[in-house]
Amino acid sequence: MEIHVDKDACVGCGLCVKDCPMHVYELQDNVSVAVRPNNCMGCLSCHEICPAQALEHRGIYAARRHYIDIKVCEMLRKVV
Amino acid sequence: MSAGYIDEMHEAFHSDLVYRSEDIPLECSPKPRDMEHTLHGVMKLNGLVIRSLEEIAGRGANAVTYRAGKKFGHEVAKYFQKREDVEGALHELSDLLRGQYSFEVWKPEDKETFIIEENGETFIYLVFHDCIVRQTLRRNGLDQGGPLCQTLFGYVVGAIEEITGRKAKLEIVHTGPNACLKKLVLK
Helix, strand or coil: CEEEECCCCCCCCCHHHHHCCCCCEEEECCEEEECCHHHCCCCCHHHHHCCCCCEEEECCCCCCCCCCCHHHHHHHHHHC | CCHHHHHHHHHHCCCCCCCCCCCCCCCCCCCHHHHHHHHHHHHHHHHHHHHHHHHHHCCHHHHHHHHHHHHHHHHHHCCCCCCCCHHHHHHHHHHHHCCCEEEEEECCCCCCCCEEEECCEEEEEEEEEEEHHHHHHHHCCCCCCCHHHHHHHHHHHHHHHHHHCCCEEEEEEEECCCCEEEEEEEC
């Protein structure tokens, strides 16, 4: 598992540090650093909680997603 | 209601297909892609049932759904091969849940084995990846870890108990949008 933190984007709020049950992240000089990437089980709640969208995971298993509304997808396809 | 509309309706349910009683359907009908609306309908319905159950029964809702899941787990797993080893039981369970849930055994990097002994209890970490419960909850904007998760908990516990003949307990360690970490405590 590879975790990349965009140092320019990270605001140092520490939410990922508090949220991760496996203590993957630590704040160093007000920036989040993935110090234990091998402890990451890929839940991606850090992605959901990060206000700066500064995180990137590589080599992750993406779970199936059935929850996105078909009508919303159809509308988005027209716009995007 | 106009006659034209009624004819149109009858037309929609009429075909020239010849169906014999000995015909065995070899594939799902309609195709899974066409079932997407149905799936969403079922997910919405499940979400509504769970939300109402929580409103009426409060914390008691967890006990009801856990019990229902556990009973189902016992029922389903009684046709599976009985095994004493937990690894084998988890393998059986993985077959049992295929298509609805997928999970793997997991350990933090400082642990040497998947079966962990800590503070007088023996447990295994399970990471659930694909999970129809999570999809349903997120589809309906409900919190994870509530009564609907308890059905899955009960299901896993019931199945493990049935396969191994040992008492078990499942605890939520963490929930996320892509995976959830659970702790299977063996007694």
